[in-house]
Structure formats: C-alpha cells, structure tokens
Amino acid sequence: xxxxxxxxDDESGVRDAIRQVLEYEGYEVKGASSGGEAIxxxxxxxxxxxxxxxxxxxxxxxxxxxxxxxLDPRALVVMISGHGTVATAVQAxxxxxxxxxxxxxxxxxxxxxxxxxxxxxxxxxxxERLRASVDERYAMVGQSPALRAVWDTIEKVGPTGxxxxxxxxxxxxxxxxxxxxxxxxxxxxxxxxxxxxxxIPSELIESELFGxxxxxxxxxxxxxxxxxxxxxxxxxxxxxxxxMSLAAQAxxxxxxxxxxxxxxGGGKAITVDVRxxxxxxxxxxxxIEEGRFRxxxxxxxxxxxxxxxxxxxxxxxxxxxxxxFSENIRGRAGMPVRVFTPEATRALQRRSWPGNVRELxxxxxxxxxxxxxxxxxxxxxxxLLPAFGxxxxxxxxDVPMVGTFDEFRQEAERSFLLSRLREHHWNVAETARAxxxxxxxxxKKIERYGLTRENG
Numbered sequence: 266x267x268x269x270x271x272x273x274d275d276e277s278g279v280r281d282a283i284r285q286v287l288e289y290e291g292y293e294v295k296g297a298s299s300g301g302e303a304i305x306x307x308x309x310x311x312x313x314x315x316x317x318x319x320x321x322x323x324x325x326x327x328x329x330x331x332x333x334x335x336l337d338p339r340a341l342v343v344m345i346s347g348h349g350t351v352a353t354a355v356q357a358x359x360x361x362x363x364x365x366x367x368x369x370x371x372x373x374x375x376x377x378x379x380x381x382x383x384x385x386x387x388x389x390x391x392x393e394r395l396r397a398s399v400d401e402r403y404a405m406v407g408q409s410p411a412l413r414a415v416w417d418t419i420e421k422v423g424p425t426g427x428x429x430x431x432x433x434x435x436x437x438x439x440x441x442x443x444x445x446x447x448x449x450x451x452x453x454x455x456x457x458x459x460x461x462x463x464x465i466p467s468e469l470i471e472s473e474l475f476g477x478x479x480x481x482x483x484x485x486x487x488x489x490x491x492x493x494x495x496x497x498x499x500x501x502x503x504x505x506x507x508x509m510s511l512a513a514q515a516x517x518x519x520x521x522x523x524x525x526x527x528x529x530g531g532g533k534a535i536t537v538d539v540r541x542x543x544x545x546x547x548x549x550x551x552x553i554e555e556g557r558f559r560x561x562x563x564x565x566x567x568x569x570x571x572x573x574x575x576x577x578x579x580x581x582x583x584x585x586x587x588x589x590f591s592e593n594i595r596g597r598a599g600m601p602v603r604v605f606t607p608e609a610t611r612a613l614q615r616r617s618w619p620g621n622v623r624e625l626x627x628x629x630x631x632x633x634x635x636x637x638x639x640x641x642x643x644x645x646x647x648x649l650l651p652a653f654g655x656x657x658x659x660x661x662x663d664v665p666m667v668g669t670f671d672e673f674r675q676e677a678e679r680s681f682l683l684s685r686l687r688e689h690h691w692n693v694a695e696t697a698r699a700x701x702x703x704x705x706x707x708x709k710k711i712e713r714y715g716l717t718r719e720n721g
Contacts, residue, residue, distance in 0.1 A: 268383065269293045271312035273303040273329065274345070275321040279368070283316060286372055292379075300324030304332050307340075314363075314382050319346035319353060327357060334361045341382050345370065405441045406589045407582030411574040415442060422569045423449025428521075430566045431544040433573030436623030436701065439544040440504060442573055446542060447500040456499030460492050462513075463505035464703035470513045472529055475520075481530025493526045497537045505706070506566070507547035507558060517541075518562045541566065576618040576625060583614045586622065590629040603633040605641045612646040619681050623701045651688060679714040682707075686716065 270292050272283045280296040287294045295310050297303040301324050303317070315333065319326035326344055333340045344357045347368035354365040363382050366374065405412065422429055423446045431439045440459070447457045465473050472482075476491030492501060503509070509517070520526055521541060525534040543566045552558035576583070587605050594600055605613075609632075618624050628650050636645045689696040693711070697704040710716075 267291075267293045268314075268379075269295070269310060269312045270379070271295050271297060271303065271306065271310060271315045273297045273300065273315060273321075273326075274318040275299060276318075279318070283370065283375075286375065287379075290376065300326065300329030300332070303329055304336065307333060307336055313341065313386060314379060315340065315342045316366075317342050317344055317362075319344055319357070320348055327353075327360060330357060330360050330362060339386075341386060343378055343382065404589065405438060405445060406585050407579060408585065409574075409579035409582045411579045412582060415571060415573060416445075418569070418571050419445050419449060422446060422571075424451065426450075426540055428540070428566050428568045429542050429571055430549075430563075430569070431542065431571045431573060432549075433544075433546065434575050434621055435546050436621035437573040437575050438622050439546075439573050440502070442571055443500075443502040443504075443542045443544060447502075447540075450500070450540065452499050452540060456496050457502065458492050458496035458499065459502045459504060461504045461703060463508040463706040463709070466705070467510040467513075470510060471516060474513065475516060475526045476528040476531075478528050478530035481528075485530070488528070491526060491528065493520055493537050493539055494535060496539045498539075500540045500542060503541060503543040505545055506543040507545035507549055507552055508706075508709070511557070511559065514559045514562050518559065518565060521562075521565045576621045580614045583625065584610050586625055587613060587629055590626045591633060594630050594633055600633065602639065603636060603641050604639060605629075605632075606643070608643040609641045609646050612643040616650075619677070620700065627699070627701065675714075678710070679716070682710055682714065683716055686711075 268291075270287055272280050272287075272294060274280050274283075274296075275298055277298070280298070284294045284296060295306060295312070297306050300321055303315070304324075307315070317326050317329060317333075321329075324332075326346070330342055330344065333342060338361075340361075341363050342361070343364045343366060344354070344362045345366045345368060346353065357365055363385070364378050366378065405416070419442065429443075429446055431442050433439050443459075444457065447453060460473060462470060472485075472489070472491070474491050474493060476489050476494055477485045479485055479487050503517070520537070520539075524538065525536050527534050549558050549563050549567075553560045553563060587610055591603065591605065595602060613625070613628070620627075632641050632645055632649055635649050636642075685696050685700060686693075689699060693707055694704055697707045700707070
C-alpha cells in the first residue's frame with residue numbers, strides 16, 4: 266500500500282523541498298498552498314498524514330487543523346513552523362496534532378515522525394478491529410418478540426445505575442445481557458469484571474471477591490485486590506450468584522449497603538463505586554425458602570429483573586444465529602467454507618435445544634467441521650448431531666411425571682446431564698467442554714443428582 270502524505274505550506278520552496286525528500290523515500294505526496302486548499306483536497310486525497318504550516322496567509326494552521334479534525338476526527342497532523350513557541354505547540358497538541366516540528370526540518374527527525382505516526386495509525390486500526398471482534402463475540406442476535414422485549418428493558422435500565430438480576434437457563438445468553446447493559450451505561454468505557462460464582466470453590470470465593478492480605482491464609486503469598494476493587498467505577502457481573510455461599514452473600518450485602526470492602530486479613534475499609542449485575546439459572550425464591558439464599562440480598566439485587574428466554578421460545582431467531590455463528594467460525598484459520606441450506610436451518614429449528622444458544626453454536630461448529638460437502642443439509646443435521654434434545658415441534662416427548670414445575674426442571678436437568686455423561690463415556694472433563702460448563706459446576710451437579718455409572 267502506498268502511503269499518502271499531504272504537505273500544506275504557503276511557501277512553494279518549502280513544499281518542494283519536503284516533497285523531494287518524501288518522494289525519494291517512496292511516499293505519494295500532494296501539496297497545498299493554503300488551509301482552504303488543504304480542506305478541499307483532504308476528502309479526495311485521504312492522506313495518511315498531513316504536514317501543516319502554522320503561519321499562513323488567510324486560514325492559519327491552527328484553524329486549518331481544527332477544520333481537518335472536524336472533517337476526520339482520526340486525521341493525523343504534524344504541525345511545522347519557523348516561529349514555533351511552546352504555547353503554540355501546546356495549543357496544537359490540545360487540538361489533536363500528533364507532533365510539532367520546527368523549521369528548518371531535519372530529515373532524520375522528519376522520517377522518524379512519519380514512522381511513529383503511521384505506527385500509531387496501525388495501532389488504532391488494530392484496537393478497533395479487536396474491539397469489533399469482541400463486540401461481535403458478545404452480540405445478541407435475533408429479531409424475535411421475546412428478544413426484543415429483553416432489548417427494550419436493557420435500553421431502559423442500561424443508562425441508569427440500577428442493579429439488575431438476570432435469570433434464565435444455562436446457555437441462554439445471560440452474560441450477553443449483562444455486557445449489553447454495561448455497554449448502554451455511562452460506565453461503558455470503564456471496567457467490566459465477571460465472576461463465575463459456581464466455578465470458584467466456596468473457600469476461595471471471598472478472597473476472589475474482596476481480596477486478601479499477604480499471609481492471611483495458606484497460599485496468600487502477596488497482597489491481592491478482589492474483583493470489587495478491580496471493578497471500581499465500572500461494572501461487576503456476578504454470574505451464577507445462586508451458588509454463592511451464605512458467608513460470601515453476607516459480605517456482598519455489606520458492600521451493596523455501605524460501598525466499602527475489606528480484604529481478608531486486613532482492617533482497612535476500601536471505598537468502591539461499583540454497579541453490580543447478577544445472574545442465575547436457579548429459582549432464588551425457592552433457594553430462599555430452603556435457606557440457601559438471603560432474602561435481603563435478593564431484594565437488593567432484584568431492582569430490575571430480566572428473564573432471558575430459552576432458545577426454544579425464539580426458534581425464529583435460529584436462521585440469524587446460524588448465519589452469525591457460521592461467519593464467526595469461518596473466520597478461523599483452516600476452517601472450511603460451509604453453507605447451510607434452508608432445509609438444514611429448518612431442521613435446526615425443529616430441535617428443542619436444552620443447551621440453548623450455546624448448544625446451537627457448538628452444533629454449528631460441529632456441522633461445519635464434519636459435514637462432507639460444502640453445503641450442509643438436513644441429513645447432515647440429523648446424522649451429525651446427537652438425537653437427545655432433538656424432539657420435533659408437535660411431537661410428544663416423554664415428560665417426567667413429577668409434581669411441581671421446579672421438580673420437572675430438576676428431573677429434566679438430571680436426565681440431560683446423565684445422557685451427556687453417557688455420550689462421553691463418563692469423561693467429566695470432555696462432557697464439561699461439550700456443555701461449555703465449568704468442570705467444578707458439573708461435579709456439583711453430579712453430586713446433587715447422585716449420578717453414577719450404575720444409573721445408566
């Protein structure tokens with residue numbers, strides 16, 4: 266790619282001298298004899314870097330700089346002057362100039378400045394690309410009424426400081442909702458810190474949240490800030506808060522009430538300004554009744570509730586989700602190009618997806634890897650995806666004959682986990698990866714439901 270440079274100076278001798286040096290180095294150079302001409306030329310020439318004289322007749326350099334930045338906020342401009350002063354240099358920098366060079370220009374300094382400016386441009390572009398990839402990763406895709414209802418609430422609560430309790434099944438997208446709330450808030454450019462309460466052993470959760478002082482317990486080899494401190498001025502997302510110990514719940518409640526944390530082993534109260542978002546796949550009202558969750562913490566967290574719909578309640582979003590996932594997966598090195606036929610997409614819509622959006626993404630990736638042809642067909646869907654969870658709408662799958670809805674949910678989860686463990690020959694690590702679930706969380710559920718090989 267040829268680098269384009271624009272030289273703006275009302276002295277033709279200066280323009281020609283700079284042009285000669287820069288063209289010798291292989292750059293494409295255009296000259297402008299006034300600020301007005303520079304403003305006219307800039308949109309068409311689209312220079313990577315502008316050299317702009319400060320003292321010019323008519324529109325001076327600082328005013329021209331301001332106009333160029335209005336045209337293109339990312340414009341890279343180096344000011345040049347034979348009458349440079351500290352005040353002028355400071356003013357130019359405040360208005361967005363990249364650097365300030367004095368005449369007569371030193372060739373080596375000129376070329377170093379160009380390299381530094383172009384390196385900065387590359388860094389900005391790379392950061393934007395990375396941010397776009399992060400945004401794409403956490404995009405909430407779909408146009409169904411169920412998802413639009415969630416978005417409506419996000420748009421209302423995001424700009425406020427209210428706490429939000431996000432509920433929904435595993436894999437339904439609770440983390441995406443939390444990130445969307447953060448992105449809609451005045452804290453969007455500040456830290457977003459996530460803690461998966463189910464993945465951290467109960468004896469370590471307090472250290473993780475509140476930090477510790479060196480020597481406060483075995484393994485505390487240095488002072489360490491907790492997640493509340495790390496999220497100061499930003500957002501803390503407490504995922505799977507229903508799995509948090511009662512002792513940790515009491516301390517979280519104190520932080521919410523008083524806005525201070527105390528590290529384990531320390532006596533100093535540290536003030537924090539944190540917006541707390543929480544999520545769970547449990548029915549916290551039931552957990553409260555059974556003494557496993559504090560009702561006062563529940564009411565503190567549940568200022569605005571958002572329930573994320575399971576995928577089976579928004580099957581019309583599957584075509585958009587398949588397109589979204591396939592495009593992301595296709596971007597990986599070595600991943601073959603695959604196209605889902607309409608029949609394949611309809612076959613995916615006929616499945617019940619107990620693992621929700623997360624399961625669908627894994628299914629799309631599996632099909633893109635294993636399908637024998639470029640086009641992925643309905644036969645591929647039926648042949649390459651497990652039969653479990655594949656009930657067709659209108660079919661009558663076996664329903665556990667239990668009393669309450671909560672009992673039904675627990676029995677369905679038990680059956681689902683047992684089926685997946687059998688599918689992976691009781692390899693817990695492999696099963697946890699397939700479910701996109703922390704291994705510690707899976708062990709807890711195996712223990713809770715008393716699952717053993719003999720059960721199968």
